[in-house]
Amino acid sequence: MSAAFLLSGYDGLAETLANMRRAGVARVVLLSSSAAPGGDLGNAVARYHILSEQAVRESGLAWTFLQPNSFMTNTFQWIPQLREGDVVRAPFADVAISTIDPGDVGAVAARGLVDDELEGRALRLSGPEALLPAGRVRIHGAALGRELRFEVQSNEEARAEMSAAMPAEYVDAFFSFLRRGDGRRDHGSTHGVRDPRARARLVRALGRGER
DSSP states (O other): OOEEEEETTOTTHHHHHHHHHHTTOOEEEEEOOTTGGGOOTTSHHHHHHHHHHHHHHTTTSEEEEEEEOOBGGGGGGGHHHHHHOSEEEESOTTOOBOOBOHHHHHHHHHHHHHSSTTTTEEEEEOOSOOBOHHHHHHHHHHHHTOOOEEEEOOHHHHHHHHHTTSOHHHHHHHHHHHHSOTTTBOSOOSBSOOOTTHHHHHHHHHGGGOO
């Protein structure tokens, strides 16, 4: 094996990288985050991506960092609501995010694994268009043939829901990103594979939520 794809945030990364180098791995593609370029070690989510990038840089291996925004597939969290009715409730109504298809991230990762074209580059990846939650709901409703309606979830409700699924420091981190749009609000990226079929694939998958 001459190249490896890694995820950020796992314990023992430096040791793993050293073992890889001894085994003959020459190149690493790391899935990092759009949170990393800001360098905020006080943010729990940004911190583990930043430290992972640092470990890879110090490993002596050739590297490529992928720093995507939120994935389009995060919209799958709406499926339970779509099964119940035509109202989608979500927080951060004023934050526009250019989400990306994970398949596009995979395409860039594959390029980084097979040749040195992307070596030594940290690539900010996003979809081609920044959309508010209401805009994403409108697009999915049109594709599904349903009159979907967006309702704003309060910060208090969102915090309670997120706290049930993750540690408090991560909840605070996501609120830092999304409540103020830190590191997330943008208008698309020059990097990535902008497959126009991406949203159609996502909408077909969301069809599982049809009543």
